[in-house]
Amino acid sequence: MLAGKKIVLGITGSIAAYKAACLCRALIKKGAEVQVVITPAGKEFITPVTLSALTQKPVVSAFFTANDGTWHSHVDIGLWADLMLIAPATAATIGKMANGIADNMLITTYLSMKAPVFIAPAMDLDMYAHPSTQQNLEKLKSYGNQIIEPATGFLASALEGKGRMEEPDTIVKVLETFFEKKVQLTQKKVLITAGPTYEKIDPVRYISNYSSGKMGFALAEECAARGAEVILITGPVRLETIHPNIKRINVESAEEMHQAALAHFPETDTGILCAAVADYKPVHYSENKLKRKSGESLTLELTPNPDIAKSLGEIKKENQVLVGFALETDNELPNAKEKLQKKNLDFIVLNSLRDAGAGFREDTNKITIIDAEGNAKAFPLKSKKEVAADVMDTITTVRYMSIEEGRRLFHESMKQLENCLKQNDE
Ligand code: CTP
Numbered sequence: 113m114l115a116g117k118k119i120v121l122g123i124t125g126s127i128a129a130y131k132a133a134c135l136c137r138a139l140i141k142k143g144a145e146v147q148v149v150i151t152p153a154g155k156e157f158i159t160p161v162t163l164s165a166l167t168q169k170p171v172v173s174a175f176f177t178a179n180d181g182t183w184h185s186h187v188d189i190g191l192w193a194d195l196m197l198i199a200p201a202t203a204a205t206i207g208k209m210a211n212g213i214a215d216n217m218l219i220t221t222y223l224s225m226k227a228p229v230f231i232a233p234a235m236d237l238d239m240y241a242h243p244s245t246q247q248n249l250e251k252l253k254s255y256g257n258q259i260i261e262p263a264t265g266f267l268a269s270a271l272e273g274k275g276r277m278e279e280p281d282t283i284v285k286v287l288e289t290f291f292e293k294k295v296q297l298t299q300k301k302v303l304i305t306a307g308p309t310y311e312k313i314d315p316v317r318y319i320s321n322y323s324s325g326k327m328g329f330a331l332a333e334e335c336a337a338r339g340a341e342v343i344l345i346t347g348p349v350r351l352e353t354i355h356p357n358i359k360r361i362n363v364e365s366a367e368e369m370h371q372a373a374l375a376h377f378p379e380t381d382t383g384i385l386c387a388a389v390a391d392y393k394p395v396h397y398s399e400n401k402l403k404r405k406s407g408e409s410l411t412l413e414l415t416p417n418p419d420i421a422k423s424l425g426e427i428k429k430e431n432q433v434l435v436g437f438a439l440e441t442d443n444e445l446p447n448a449k450e451k452l453q454k455k456n457l458d459f460i461v462l463n464s465l466r467d468a469g470a471g472f473r474e475d476t477n478k479i480t481i482i483d484a485e486g487n488a489k490a491f492p493l494k495s496k497k498e499v500a501a502d503v504m505d506t507i508t509t510v511r512y513m514s515i516e517e518g519r520r521l522f523h524e525s526m527k528q529l530e531n532c533l534k535q536n537d538e
Contacts, residue, residue, distance in 0.1 A: 113291040114284070115143030120189055120225070122198035122218045123163070124205040125153025127268040128234035128277035132158060135199055135280040136166040142284065147172065147189060149218050151205065175217055186217060190224035195287065198222070199260070200234030200277045203245050209257075210248035228290070228337075232260040232283055237273030256333075256354040260286055296508055298339035301380040304332050305373060305387035305420060307347035309366040313412065314398040322472040323388035325349030326496050327437070331384055332358050334500035338508075343380065345372045347387060366390055366417035377424050382433040382507065385421045388472070393417050425456030433507060435459045439471055448482055458484050459510075461503055469493045481506050 160171035306328020336355035392414035438448040448462040
């Protein structure tokens with residue numbers, strides 16, 4: 113997957129910079145073209161001569177070459193690259209990236225970068241754990257950058273903990289998986305519902321729930337990162353989308369979400385229904401604010417909202433995949449299986465409020481994915497981003513042939529063909 117890929121390798125001033133030579137070598141062995149951009153501090157740890165010899169390209173460090181004034185364009189590098197990897201990334205560089213402090217060639221290149229950016233931090237355990245480093249990393253994640261978490265182990269400070277830059281082989285695998293997944297859903301269109309719905313009572317009040325939309329938005333980013341065109345129909349949430357391939361449709365009520373989903377589902381390959389749709393809405397909407405009547409109780413009459421998942425299940429075609437979510441508080445598996453059948457889903461993703469860290473508003477989730485045959489696969493507690501990857505891995509492996517599987521079958525058929533040709537020759 114790395115053959116022919118153009119990779120900008122950013123190197124900063126960390127003792128782990130010596131590993132960058134192995135990283136360069138490994139990327140080049142896989143067929144990638146590597147352009148090193150190094151910070152002045154990085155050059156104290158590894159020489160540009162080593163890196164230019166490995167990459168067969170001049171190493172870029174300054175904005176221009178001192179002897180002849182040749183200008184190095186960070187903009188051109190940003191347009192050239194298929195991916196930027198900063199390994200090792202020090203706390204200082206992470207801080208500058210998060211805050212746009214463009215005082216060296218690496219940061220200007222990062223700010224001009226059009227391609228996805230991966231960051232492999234390397235620092236002492238306390239520096240890594242410091243709230244400012246963590247906040248900067250969170251900021252970088254929110255800009256769509258991917259963090260390759262450091263490993264735990266022996267550090268240059270002689271202390272032991274989390275902060276060691278991940279090993280070059282592991283980093284290479286992360287990049288290979290990224291390029292592999294990037295094409296997995298190309299030419300696929302995915303519809304996702306997310307967030308809560310608001311059911312109006314009067315101009316100032318509504319019925320809703322605690323859904324934050326985080327799971328649906330994580331799924332939208334994951335699908336887009338895998339090459340899909342995403343239609344994200346979302347209730348009111350305080351979230352932004354990052355990937356340009358996500359078309360966002362904002363709705364408020366279940367009825368509006370239903371109409372949008374019905375309009376777009378026929379043109380999609382997959383529907384993922386992650387929204388926490390209000391099951392009921394008030395029968396009467398009061399044009400004027402309801403007034404408190406002292407001592408009197410107030411009864412709201414509610415009527416059922418459309419079941420979006422069920423309506424899409426009814427019009428689903430043979431080649432379409434429909435995935436639902438079930439947030440349960442008790443009798444989890446039987447409830448989820450019943451929903452899967454009743455709504456004609458292909459998969460249902462179950463999460464239980466009994467599991468700490470799962471459910472609304474959390475950044476994490478603990479899921480079990482159940483398929484139409486009733487097979488269930490449980491996953492440990494993970495970030496919603498990782499959960500989104502697990503959901504998409506499961507769907508793509510089962511419903512669309514996985515890339516590995518495709519490759520295996522292709523090699524098998526090539527071998528068979530070779531054998532046939534050999535036999536014919538004999
Ligand atoms: N769903 C939907 N439209 C609704 C209600 C639910 O599309 N009006 C979808 C949800 O997005 C989810 C699945 O159906 O993918 C299950 O939602 P859930 O609220 O757990 O199921 P309900 O059928 O509403 O059952 P209950 O609330 O009684 O558990």
